[in-house]
Amino acid sequence: xxxxxxxxxxxxxxxxRLEGDEAVSGITDYAQEQLSDVVYVELxxxxxxxxKGEVYGVVESVxxxxxxxxxxxGTVTAVNxxxxxxxxxxxxxxYGAGWMIRFRPDDPAEIEQLMDAASYEEYVSxxxxxx
Amino acid sequence: MARRTELYARHVALNGxxxxxxxxxxxxxxxxxxxxxxxxxxxxxxLFDIDHMGQIVVRGPDALPFLQHVLTTDISRMATGEARYxxxxxxxxxxxxxxxVYRLPDRYFIAxxxxxxxxxxxxxxxxxxxxxxxxxxxxxxxxxxxLQGPQAxxxxxxxxxxxxxxxxxxxxTESKVAGVPTLIGRTGYTGEDxxxxxxxxxxxxxxxxxxxxxxAPLGLKPIGLxxxxxxxxxxxxPLYGQEISATINPLEAGLGWAVSFEKGEFVGRGALLKxxxxxxxxxxxxxxxxxxxxxxxxxxxALDGRTIGEVTTGMYAPTPGKYLALALxxxxxxxxxxxxxxxxxxxxxxxxxxxxxxxxPAYRRQPA
Numbered sequence: 001x002x003x004x005x006x007x008x009x010x011x012x013x014x015x016x017r018l019e020g021d022e023a024v025s026g027i028t029d030y031a032q033e034q035l036s037d038v039v040y041v042e043l044x045x046x047x048x049x050x051x052k053g054e055v056y057g058v059v060e061s062v063x064x065x066x067x068x069x070x071x072x073x074g075t076v077t078a079v080n081x082x083x084x085x086x087x088x089x090x091x092x093x094x095y096g097a098g099w100m101i102r103f104r105p106d107d108p109a110e111i112e113q114l115m116d117a118a119s120y121e122e123y124v125s126x127x128x129x130x131x
Numbered sequence: 132m133a134r135r136t137e138l139y140a141r142h143v144a145l146n147g148x149x150x151x152x153x154x155x156x157x158x159x160x161x162x163x164x165x166x167x168x169x170x171x172x173x174x175x176x177x178l179f180d181i182d183h184m185g186q187i188v189v190r191g192p193d194a195l196p197f198l199q200h201v202l203t204t205d206i207s208r209m210a211t212g213e214a215r216y217x218x219x220x221x222x223x224x225x226x227x228x229x230x231x232v233y234r235l236p237d238r239y240f241i242a243x244x245x246x247x248x249x250x251x252x253x254x255x256x257x258x259x260x261x262x263x264x265x266x267x268x269x270x271x272x273x274x275x276x277x278l279q280g281p282q283a284x285x286x287x288x289x290x291x292x293x294x295x296x297x298x299x300x301x302x303x304t305e306s307k308v309a310g311v312p313t314l315i316g317r318t319g320y321t322g323e324d325x326x327x328x329x330x331x332x333x334x335x336x337x338x339x340x341x342x343x344x345x346x347a348p349l350g351l352k353p354i355g356l357x358x359x360x361x362x363x364x365x366x367x368x369p370l371y372g373q374e375i376s377a378t379i380n381p382l383e384a385g386l387g388w389a390v391s392f393e394k395g396e397f398v399g400r401g402a403l404l405k406x407x408x409x410x411x412x413x414x415x416x417x418x419x420x421x422x423x424x425x426x427x428x429x430x431x432x433a434l435d436g437r438t439i440g441e442v443t444t445g446m447y448a449p450t451p452g453k454y455l456a457l458a459l460x461x462x463x464x465x466x467x468x469x470x471x472x473x474x475x476x477x478x479x480x481x482x483x484x485x486x487x488x489x490x491x492p493a494y495r496r497q498p499a
Contacts, residue, residue, distance in 0.1 A: 036148075036159075036160055036164055036165060036357070037164045037165055037166045037167075039166075039425060039446075039447035039454075040423065040424065040425045040447065040454070042423075042424070058476070060424075060425040060447075062160075062164075062165045062166065062357050062361070062446070062447070063159070063357065065425065065427075065476070084423065088166075091164070
């Protein structure tokens with residue numbers, strides 16, 4: 001499993017990274033691997049506001065549909081339009097080309113309270129151990 | 132507790148993701164992922180562990196009249212070495228199972244669905260009554276592998292003395308593969324040329340390893356259940372429990388070609404004749420999404436806010452690269468071009484009735 005050192009993580013396997021005063025988010029390498037081949041990503045409208053933990057979109061894989069949760073509260077400023085034609089970018093480059101939304105966080109400090117890469121790795125290995 | 136097939140350790144070593152399917156632990160995919168596996172079978176060849184499938188052998192002087200009674204297809208003119216698709220129906224026309232019948236020199240060999248092994252065996256035994264025939268469930272001792280794709284013949288030919296270029300589509304021969312007595316059927320569930328192999332269970336790893344090694348230079352890869360589903364979906368090969376079931380009859384599913392009303396009495400004939408005379412109340416059609424979204428099994432099909440039908444199978448179809456579905460809809464909405472909606476998570480997404488199959492099978496119909 002790959003992690004991005006510059007990102008913070010949720011227990012629902014989203015990553016989020018501050019870039020200037022905006023944040024970028026997507027799903028983690030672990031999440032994409034669990035989902036298997038991604039075939040469709042449903043993304044929100046620009047300007048929509050979501051609270052922390054609210055569903056902002058859906059990732060559909062060969063196997064199933066699963067919700068994407070907002071890592072912290074914020075207002076969507078951009079979505080990754082290229083996923084419409086190339087959803088597999090979520091599998092091949094989850095922290096880069098497979099990003100899903102950019103948003104203006106309500107409180108950027110909230111991001112710092114999420115798990116860092118090392119804690120997330122520990123969290124995932126605890127999940128794996130539970131199997 | 133799900134059972135392991137003889138090849139469980141092979142799948143784990145290949146990092147297959149194991150799931151419980153019809154009571155069996157089988158790989159849903161290998162690390163390259165189902166879409167790549169799908170393309171591998173269309174372009175080269177794939178090997179499938181399908182030991183979960185069951186088999187029944189019917190013998191005796193009345194084997195033919197008995198099978199004519201329980202199968203919907205007319206098998207009276209089947210040649211030795213021929214294989215044919217058939218349905219097994221209830222009295223009300225609902226489907227017990229869909230099967231492949233092989234006529235062999237001394238017996239009929241019938242490949243049946245994993246989830247239906249017990250049911251089919253009981254159903255056949257219940258109906259054998261007055262016929263001088265025996266029904267034997269040989270699923271335990273019989274192993275089944277499928278080798279599918281344009282390179283399947285070249286792979287298998289390395290391991291068998293059978294002349295495969297002389298074995299056309301839907302023919303079978305009893306020969307040897309890697310020295311193991313094997314029934315080789317030129318059959319499959321992918322829409323590609325290929326073979327299904329039946330042989331003694333204890334030889335499973337021997338044949339798997341032999342085929343994997345012989346096939347490696349030709350691009351052969353192991354294939355999981357997810358790709359098996361997309362491969363059968365594109366050429367519109369039905370899946371029991373989705374396109375056909377106890378409550379979906381063959382005429383609704385567009386399988387009237389596998390029902391012979393002319394051959395005489397068979398179980399379900401009266402009910403199916405009534406369906407034919409009155410016309411089926413619903414039809415299995417192909418849908419292509421106009422709005423983006425993934426249609427899935429069980430999603431409602433709607434017309435102007437009213438539910439009119441149901442998706443039986445839906446997915447992103449890797450070969451055409453489209454979001455497609457098979458769905459049961461009323462005959463009035465079955466015409467090509469009709470606009471309907473598929474309800475995806477509460478939202479009505481537009482879809483259009485399109486021609487099926489979504490993929491034209493690449494079978495080898497004539498010997499080379």
